[in-house]
Amino acid sequence: MPHDHPHSLLPPDPALRVKAIETLLVQKGLVDPKAIEAIVEAYSNEIGPRNGAEVVAKAWADLDFLGRLRADATATLAEMGLTGLQGEHMVIVENTDTVHNVVVCTLCSCYPWPVLGVPPVWYKSAEYRARIVREPRAVLEEFGVNLPPVAEIRVWDSTAEIRYLVIPRRPAGSGHLDEAALADLVTRDSMVGTGFAKDPAGRDPAGKNPAGKNPA
Amino acid sequence: MDGVHDLGGTEGFGPLPIEEEELVFHHDWEARVMAMRMLMGAWRKWNLDAGRHSVELLPPADYLSLTYYEKWLASLVNLSVGAGLLSREEVASGRANATPKATPPIDADGFRALMAKGRPSGREVNTAPAHAPGDRVRCNSFSHSGHTRLPRYVRGRVGEIILYHGAHVLPDASSKMIGEAPEHLYTVRFLATDLWGPDADPNHSVTADLWESYIEPA
Numbered sequence: 001m002p003h004d005h006p007h008s009l010l011p012p013d014p015a016l017r018v019k020a021i022e023t024l025l026v027q028k029g030l031v032d033p034k035a036i037e038a039i040v041e042a043y044s045n046e047i048g049p050r051n052g053a054e055v056v057a058k059a060w061a062d063l064d065f066l067g068r069l070r071a072d073a074t075a076t077l078a079e080m081g082l083t084g085l086q087g088e089h090m091v092i093v094e095n096t097d098t099v100h101n102v103v104v105c106t107l108c109s110c111y112p113w114p115v116l117g118v119p120p121v122w123y124k125s126a127e128y129r130a131r132i133v134r135e136p137r138a139v140l141e142e143f144g145v146n147l148p149p150v151a152e153i154r155v156w157d158s159t160a161e162i163r164y165l166v167i168p169r170r171p172a173g174s175g176h177l178d179e180a181a182l183a184d185l186v187t188r189d190s191m192v193g194t195g196f197a198k199d200p201a202g203r204d205p206a207g208k209n210p211a212g213k214n215p216a
Numbered sequence: 217m218d219g220v221h222d223l224g225g226t227e228g229f230g231p232l233p234i235e236e237e238e239l240v241f242h243h244d245w246e247a248r249v250m251a252m253r254m255l256m257g258a259w260r261k262w263n264l265d266a267g268r269h270s271v272e273l274l275p276p277a278d279y280l281s282l283t284y285y286e287k288w289l290a291s292l293v294n295l296s297v298g299a300g301l302l303s304r305e306e307v308a309s310g311r312a313n314a315t316p317k318a319t320p321p322i323d324a325d326g327f328r329a330l331m332a333k334g335r336p337s338g339r340e341v342n343t344a345p346a347h348a349p350g351d352r353v354r355c356n357s358f359s360h361s362g363h364t365r366l367p368r369y370v371r372g373r374v375g376e377i378i379l380y381h382g383a384h385v386l387p388d389a390s391s392k393m394i395g396e397a398p399e400h401l402y403t404v405r406f407l408a409t410d411l412w413g414p415d416a417d418p419n420h421s422v423t424a425d426l427w428e429s430y431i432e433p434a
Binding site: 005006007009010014015017018019020021022023024025027028029030031032034035036037038039040042043044048081083084085086087088089091104106107108109114117118120121122124125126127128129130131133134136137139142143149150151152153154155156157158159160161162 | 221222223224225226227229230231232233234235238240241242243244245247248249250251252254255256259268271274275280283284285286289290291292293294296297301302304306307308310311312315317318319320322323324326327328330331332333334335336337338365366367369379381384385387401403405408411412417419420421422423424425426427
């Protein structure tokens with residue numbers, strides 16, 4: 001029904017629209033209000049990029065674990081309890097001095113929820129989805145990720161149910177840190193490929209330059 | 217479908233909306249939309265692929281101007297009315313009609329179990345894959361007006377298979393609620409110069425995950 005859009009019957013304010021629909025769905029017994037609260041809690045507070053950061057830290061610290069992630073990321077993540085919706089089929093891609101991987105979903109907003117939570121606004125934006133496959137260096141520069149021209153850029157478009165987790169480069173000088181300390185260096189963006197891991201002093205080498213905040 | 221959602225490579229967009237210290241949800245209602253859309257899916261009147269298609273079917277101007285969760289809400293309402301779970305009158309008035317109250321198909325515990333288990337799309341099939349990593353393949357030049365996951369920017373282009381994933385549910389069939397029609401799934405790598413022309417960066421490639429019926433030997 002491409003030309004019939006019942007949603008246009010709703011009030012204009014999104015908060016009121018949502019309240020109106022929630023009231024209807026609960027009144028009709030179509031959804032369980034306690035289940036709504038459970039989902040809100042899970043995706044607001046329980047599932048987020050700390051999960052992925054622990055995976056990356058372990059991969060940096062434990063070569064056997066990294067090897068198993070390479071061979072079967074889905075099964076290996078399941079050992080850490082990182083399974084479920086939008087993480088059913090996982091693949092890791094590793095950033096090195098010469099290869100930089102970055103992940104997108106040009107057709108919608110596919111993102112590995114169990115390891116990263118729900119995606120940020122920029123990941124879902126038309127700007128990112130349109131541009132990263134065509135001009136990745138320019139897009140990465142907006143994140144403060146400046147790569148030498150000789151570095152190869154691989155953009156992974158998540159067009160199926162395979163979900164990609166980027167393993168960022170381990171920062172120099174982090175050899176003495178344990179897994180928990182290493183995980184503190186792993187940013188969300190570094191696991192999508194739009195950032196770097198922080199250095200051992202906690203400084204983010206990607207000097208972000210968000211839209212509208214250009215110094216010039 | 218040749219929809220506005222198929223954004224890869226579209227030119228004219230400006231800087232990214234990067235936010236510092238971004239909140240997971242910017243408003244409480246956003247999380248509630250996500251929750252309701254997930255829970256209403258448990259009625260099995262639509263599936264993941266049909267749900268994605270309903271977002272693609274929003275008018276192009278709405279698609280580009282609504283926020284992400286506004287699109288999800290619009291899609292939820294359209295799906296619910298299309299499936300007969302809500303009526304247009306109920307949406308317009310905000311009042312439930314006189315039909316007996318239903319029992320939700322999933323509660324909080326049921327959802328937590330689903331969230332942890334997921335819905336794998338891999339399937340066993342009794343055909344051998346037609347291609348293997350290292351093979352060069354050409355994508356179909358044309359598509360169809362339903363839901364598909366062959367992006368416009370790779371159509372007719374040649375790439376190299378780099379990963380094989382087994383067989384997966386085919387979204388083109390699944391979105392129509394007519395069965396899963398699983399097919400072998402591959403990751404195909406394209407050089408930027410083969411997608412965007414000779415002036416593109418020679419050190420840049422793009423991969424897409426493509427089903428067997430999307431590609432042929434090159």
